[in-house]
Amino acid sequence: MDYRNAVKWYQWDPTKWFIAVCSYLGAASHLRVFPDVEVTRSQLTMKLKQLKTELDSLPWPVASDDLPIISWESYQEQSKERDLVLVSGFIHDVNEFVDQHPGGQGILQAYIGRDATPAFFGGVYDHSNAAHNLLASMRVGALHGGLEQINEDAVPPCQKLQVVSRVLVSRKPE
Numbered sequence: 001m002d003y004r005n006a007v008k009w010y011q012w013d014p015t016k017w018f019i020a021v022c023s024y025l026g027a028a029s030h031l032r033v034f035p036d037v038e039v040t041r042s043q044l045t046m047k048l049k050q051l052k053t054e055l056d057s058l059p060w061p062v063a064s065d066d067l068p069i070i071s072w073e074s075y076q077e078q079s080k081e082r083d084l085v086l087v088s089g090f091i092h093d094v095n096e097f098v099d100q101h102p103g104g105q106g107i108l109q110a111y112i113g114r115d116a117t118p119a120f121f122g123g124v125y126d127h128s129n130a131a132h133n134l135l136a137s138m139r140v141g142a143l144h145g146g147l148e149q150i151n152e153d154a155v156p157p158c159q160k161l162q163v164v165s166r167v168l169v170s171r172k173p174e
Ligand code: HEM
Pocket: 085, 092, 094, 097, 101, 102, 103, 104, 107, 108, 111, 116, 119, 120, 124, 125, 126, 127, 128, 129, 130, 131, 134, 135
């Protein structure tokens, strides 16, 4: 067992200090110290826990599995009623954003009911990380059939930050 409780010398732990003084005076021996790497690992684990609590308190884009699947035809129909834009296989409701689009209202409106993926990803303008996050927060559906291959850029930067609480082990025994 490690003789330390609080791991830093200045942390309040009179017993640790007492044992350390005894050891210095030769009245105690064989003191065990937990490896620093384990202490660092535990500290980082606690930091990750705090980070996860903080992240969980923020609103996140709806997970793709929880979105309704919408056919192309239905997307076309629904776009006549509300401002929907398709980017990377996800359908976004941009109704409240159209007026605020820094690139202009008209340019975004021109893509309602269409696939704006190439335009959004640099065809017209290469949007920032913040724009990708904002876009993801507007998801209302996933296009039936989606994309053949999920582009790495289609995962908004904010989602790459998410800390998993559990790691699923998917490797099969050999
Ligand atoms: C719902 C989809 C969209 C969102 C959430 C969005 C968001 C943004 C944001 C936040 C900016 C500010 C710069 C940045 O952070 O990158 C921006 C700029 C811009 N966007 Fe979009 N955008 C969308 C769709 C589009 C589309 C489809 C086009 C083109 C057809 C477009 C063209 C532009 C252009 C040209 C600018 C540059 C404005 C300038 O700095 O002069 N955007 N957009």
